Amino acid sequence: MAELNLKAKIRKAEEKPKILREEGIIPAVVYGHKIKNISLSVDQKSFKQVFAKSGESALIDLEIEKEKKLRKVLIKEAQTDPVSGEYLHIDFYEVKMTEKITAEVPLEFRGVSPAVKDSAGVLVKNIDKLEVSCFPQDLPRAIPVSISALKTFEDAIHVQDLEIPDKVEILAVHPSDVVASVTPPRSEEEIAALEEKVEEKVEEVEGVKKEEPQDGEAAPSPADGEKEKKKDEK
Structure with missing residues (x-):
């Protein structure tokens, strides 16, 4: 993979994160083992382009203004807005090429499974990423x-x-742990049984709704029930 480069600026204390985001800038921070934290800001558009290629398991050359030397970093965390999908804050972790790191690497499923293609099976992915340990250049x-x-x-x-x-x-897994397998498609009997369960649940919910008092109608209180009981006894 070609080297990935991202430019960043030193973020001043008086710069408000909300205003930066409105201007298309993402507040960020870079830190690492025995490395002082530095508040940064990066361009939203530029970051999206780099992150699409790097994910959280590829080294990035971080070019900070006024620094002559590039910093080798990983994207440790990228916080996003749940509504707009825009990035809110980025954590960069600076690595030392002579020290091993721990990172999560995604699994890339390739090819076609005959059990899925020919037998209409369903691919089940039990594991989609692995935690690994290695030197940064070997990640x-x-x-x-x-x-x-x-x-x-x-x-x-x-x-x-x-x-x-x-x-x-x-790390953290056993060699015999299952990564992926294929399960057979549901039979007509299984599908029918599931549909029956759904219908039963719907009927239960509808039954509860029917028992609820209508608007403007008070629900009978325990005291009212006692009064009715005494009348019957008389």
């Missing part, structure tokens, strides 16, 4: 997973089946 952008090996519903791809670079160590 893979993604780990490929060929699903063409899933020919039947009994087949499965395990962690030990993946092609992991020699200089990369996989």
Whole structure:
């Protein structure tokens, strides 16, 4: 992959994050092991272009104004607005090329599964990323997973089946953990049973609604119930 470069400016204390965002600028910070935190600002459009290629597992050359040396960083966290999707804040983690790092690397599923194509099965991805440890220069952008090996519903791809670079160590999973498999399609009987359950739930909800008092009608109180009971006894 070609080197990724991103420019950043030093963010002054008086610069308000809200105003920066309105101007298309993202507040950010860079930090690292034994590295002093620096408040930054980056262009929203430029960041989107770089992040689309890097994700959180590719090194970026961060060019900070007035600094002669580029900083090697990873995007540690990218906060987004849940409504607009615009980026609100970025955390850059500066790495040292002589120190190992821990990062999450996405799995890239490739190919076509015969069990899906020919038997209408459903691909199940149990794991979609792996935590790894390695030197920054050895960090893979993604780990490929060929699903063409899933020919039947009994087949499965395990962690030990993946092609992991020699200089990369996989963490937090067991070699026998299942990465992906294919489940058979639901039978007509199973689909019918599910539809019946849905209908039962709908009927239960409708029944509850019918028992609720109408607008302007007070619900009977426990005291009213006692009065009616006494009348019946008399």
